[in-house]
Amino acid sequence: MSSLTPANLTIRPRHMDFSLPDPLPRHWHSNDPFKTHFFNAMSVLFPDGERFFIDSVRYFRDQITDPVLKEQIRGFIGQEGHHSREHIDYNNRLRDLGYDINHLETRVKKRIRFVQKNFSAERQLAGTVAMEHFTAIMANAMLRDPQWIEGATPNLKQLWRWHALEETEHKAVAFDVYMQVCGDRKILRRAMRQSTFFFLKDVTQGTWHMMKKDGELSVKSWFKGMLWLWGPNGFFSHLISDYRDFYKADFHPWQHNNADLMESVAREFEGLPA
Numbered sequence: 214m215s216s217l218t219p220a221n222l223t224i225r226p227r228h229m230d231f232s233l234p235d236p237l238p239r240h241w242h243s244n245d246p247f248k249t250h251f252f253n254a255m256s257v258l259f260p261d262g263e264r265f266f267i268d269s270v271r272y273f274r275d276q277i278t279d280p281v282l283k284e285q286i287r288g289f290i291g292q293e294g295h296h297s298r299e300h301i302d303y304n305n306r307l308r309d310l311g312y313d314i315n316h317l318e319t320r321v322k323k324r325i326r327f328v329q330k331n332f333s334a335e336r337q338l339a340g341t342v343a344m345e346h347f348t349a350i351m352a353n354a355m356l357r358d359p360q361w362i363e364g365a366t367p368n369l370k371q372l373w374r375w376h377a378l379e380e381t382e383h384k385a386v387a388f389d390v391y392m393q394v395c396g397d398r399k400i401l402r403r404a405m406r407q408s409t410f411f412f413l414k415d416v417t418q419g420t421w422h423m424m425k426k427d428g429e430l431s432v433k434s435w436f437k438g439m440l441w442l443w444g445p446n447g448f449f450s451h452l453i454s455d456y457r458d459f460y461k462a463d464f465h466p467w468q469h470n471n472a473d474l475m476e477s478v479a480r481e482f483e484g485l486p487a
Contacts, residue, residue: 216282216392217467218385224288226295227379227482231372237306239427243364246429247420247438252373253307254419256300257317258412262344263297265325269337270387273394282389289386292379299372312423321415335395339404341387343459346405346466347412349384350455352377353471354448356478361448375482381475385466398462405459 234241242248267290277283308314328337355361355377362370391401420438424430442449458464 216385216389217465217470218285218389219467219472220281222285222382222472224285224292224383224386226288226291227375228295229299229372229375231299231368231375233303233306233368233372234366235306236309237303238366239310241366241369242362245364246424246427247434247441250420250423250427251416251438251442252369253312253423254317254416256303257307257314257419258321258415259300260297260304261318261321261325263293263300265329265337266341266345266387267293268329269334269341270390272334273338273390276394277390279393282386282393285383285386286390289383292383296376296379299376303372307423312426317415317419317422320418324411335391335397336400336404338387338391338395339397339400340408342391342401343405343408344412345380345384345387346459347408347456348380349466350452350469351448352380352384353455353469353474354451356381356474357471358451374478378475378478378482381471381478388466402460409456 240246240249242252270286270289274283274286277286304314304318328340332340355373362373365373421430424434441447444450455469458468
């Protein structure tokens with residue numbers, strides 16, 4: 214299939230300095246432990262996850278002959294590399310607050326090592342495609358509806374909006390590479406089911422651990438958090454339709470065309486080093 218990626222799309226890393234507070238506010242998102250630790254738990258996954266994404270795409274770079282896609286791969290690798298570095302700093306601030314980040318990261322590292330040892334390069338790339346779709350639809354929701362990050366400490370709000378913007382910009386790169394070098398949608402669908410399970414599992418465990426460490430874990434606080442995620446107007450509930458689109462026979466990430474939103478948010482970061 215032909216790519217639906219906008220022809221004029223430029224993917225470039227922005228060199229950011231968020232000057233995160235030190236120490237990090239314990240409940241930086243609206244003074245709400247669940248919201249804060251939901252985002253913190255995602256951050257724990259990113260350094261190793263982003264490096265895996267880079268490796269899985271870079272493996273096939275020499276097989277790509279389209280000069281536009283080759284340049285987009287370069288931008289993808291640059292952006293993901295910067296994301297990994299920023300979240301390493303972020304996660305170190307979480308360590309300083311006493312959370313067992315090493316334990317949470319070890320689970321992710323072990324799973325990635327297992328995948329790299331036992332799965333083909335094509336299946337590893339399929340996993341990257343699946344997670345890139347997941348992050349893209351979360352990014353779209355966060356950028357389109359400010360309520361999901363409203364009330365956050367300004368530095369962290371900017372970090373998450375920057376990350377969401379760049380996830381939007383490169384959301385189709387891994388997909389377009391996969392369709393050129395493999396194209397088997399059955400493998401993609403299986404990868405999405407597996408990725409969904411492990412992402413939700415890891416984020417739940419991370420959120421649970423940090424809330425428990427704070428002494429904020431209770432039936433009431435957990436139920437309230439689950440409503441924020443899965444209730445009728447919950448964050449994840451808003452993603453279900455876009456998530457299901459991935460399983461369609463003709464799906465392409467840019468069928469969810471949010472280029473106008475992307476360009477609007479990008480203006481927030483104009484004039485910053487690139």
